[in-house]
Amino acid sequence: MLRRFYVRELRVDDTTCVISGSEARHISKVLRMRPGDRFILMDGKGARFRAVIEAVSSRDVSARIEMRMPDPSPSPVTIIVCQAVLKSRSMDYLVQKTSELGVERICLFFSERTVPRFDPERLSKKMRHWEEIAISAAKQCGRAVPVKIDMPGSFGALLKKYRGMDAMKVILWEEERSGSLKMFLRSSPRLPGTFVGIVGPEGGFSREEIRSATDAGFVSACLGERILRAETAAITLAAIVQYELGDFE
Secondary structure: OOEEEEOOOOOOOOOEEEEEHHHHHHHHHHOOOOOOOEEEEEOOOOOEEEEEEEEEOOOEEEEEEEEEOOOOOOOOOEEEEEEEOOOHHHHHHHHHHHHHOOOOEEEEEEOOOOOOOOOHHHHHHHHHHHHHHHHHHHHHHOOOOOOEEEEEEEHHHHHHHHOOOOOEEEEEOOOOOOOEHHHHHHHOOOOOOEEEEEEOOOOOOOHHHHHHHHHOOOEEEEOOOOOOOHHHHHHHHHHHHHHHHOOOO
8 A cells, every 4th residue: 555645735737746844754764765666645635646756865755746546535424523622632532533534624612611721822732733643644544635623712602603504413412311323313304414513521511501502503412321531422423423424334
């Protein structure tokens, strides 16, 4: 299987490409690839190209683009995971695994019980860190476009953003006893389109937050009898939706 690398400034009509920075170091120092080796270039916008290395230096890698590869078939469902910001390692794991599961967007927010709070500088660093994880996960699983990660805002702003959206909308709540996510998906008359799922922080949602979400058109649902960690809940949600409505086979 050919290795995959991202070059954000790649133009579709390019016939050659110079790779620099961390990707070049990974090619030359870690993988020790040499002229004649082939790999896949991705521009992060959906285009993929097969390329062959022509030269390797201490600073960059020059390659020739041989062909544009066919675009992968999109999933029948667009999955948006709205996630309360979690502690560092949990967030890293969530971004990686939901990316592998084909989630299109992660919309972050701060809720009543969110533990991490960041000043603007630290939040900016965290966003760059999560975006790098998303790119790495996309390379690993072969998706053409990395998962998009939205800058976190308030829970109220999140509900306002998705209030009028024509989509299947669920908020996970461990205290819900009248319906599960599986029941909701299998009883919904809607055709697969867009699914928006809200997952809370380590301490869960307050009852007032659940009321606000249902007022905004979200259906409260659980994942069964077991109480899952927040990051596990988000990953499980994505896997179930992809299985029921998406491209899992």
